[in-house]
Amino acid sequence: MILSDWEDYAHNLGGELITEMDAATYCDRWWLVLPEIDGQQNDECELLTDDYGDHHYVYQVFLDDYRDRMLKKLATEHPDCLSTHKDIKNLPPLSVLKSLLDAGYQDVSYGNDECPSYYLEIVKEGGDVYERFIYIYDDVSEDGERVSEVVKFKVRDESEIYPSEEVGVFDTIEKAIEGGEA
Numbered sequence: 001m002i003l004s005d006w007e008d009y010a011h012n013l014g015g016e017l018i019t020e021m022d023a024a025t026y027c028d029r030w031w032l033v034l035p036e037i038d039g040q041q042n043d044e045c046e047l048l049t050d051d052y053g054d055h056h057y058v059y060q061v062f063l064d065d066y067r068d069r070m071l072k073k074l075a076t077e078h079p080d081c082l083s084t085h086k087d088i089k090n091l092p093p094l095s096v097l098k099s100l101l102d103a104g105y106q107d108v109s110y111g112n113d114e115c116p117s118y119y120l121e122i123v124k125e126g127g128d129v130y131e132r133f134i135y136i137y138d139d140v141s142e143d144g145e146r147v148s149e150v151v152k153f154k155v156r157d158e159s160e161i162y163p164s165e166e167v168g169v170f171d172t173i174e175k176a177i178e179g180g181e182a
Contacts, residue, residue: 010034012095034066035098063094070097074118075107084109085116088138092151096136096173103177105134130159132167134176155179 010017015034071089074097075082089109105118115137123129135154141147153176155167170176 012093013098032062067094067097070094070101071107073101074105077106078108081107081109084111085113088136088151089116091138091149092136092173096151099173099177100134108133128159128161130157130162132157134173 007017010032013034015032017032067090072079072082100118103120105120107116108119109116113135115135118134118136119131121129122132133156135156136151137154138146139148139150139152153170153173155170155176157165157167168176168179170179
């Protein structure tokens, strides 16, 4: 990825990419700074290099750790769900996980489900409570083989009082969260 790609990536996560020339070495110094997610203050990665090719590898290691910490934060209510469907949880961009966290969703993925699921408890005006689920599923063939890295978001409401309701299937997490709002 080039510098502008990393700037866009950091911005989409609510962070920033800071660049400057190191006066002593004349090398570029980059800082990828992302929002704090779990009380740790080390959510930044600093590089001093004159070889742009190394940035991708180092940042990817940093972002993999950041993804793991976001997934762990999403599984605070149900920690046993953390490792379920990890292959699909690793497909969407980090911005999807951040959107789920920001909206208050929690991981409730179970082994007998076909895909990861996240829920949010919602109280209606009359005090009735229901759960809104967002399912993240990957693009697979009829044989169950993954055919692309594309994911979709299915929204469903469930309640003990009201019948379950399919809200819709969305291409982006933003549309899923918005489309699922009552």
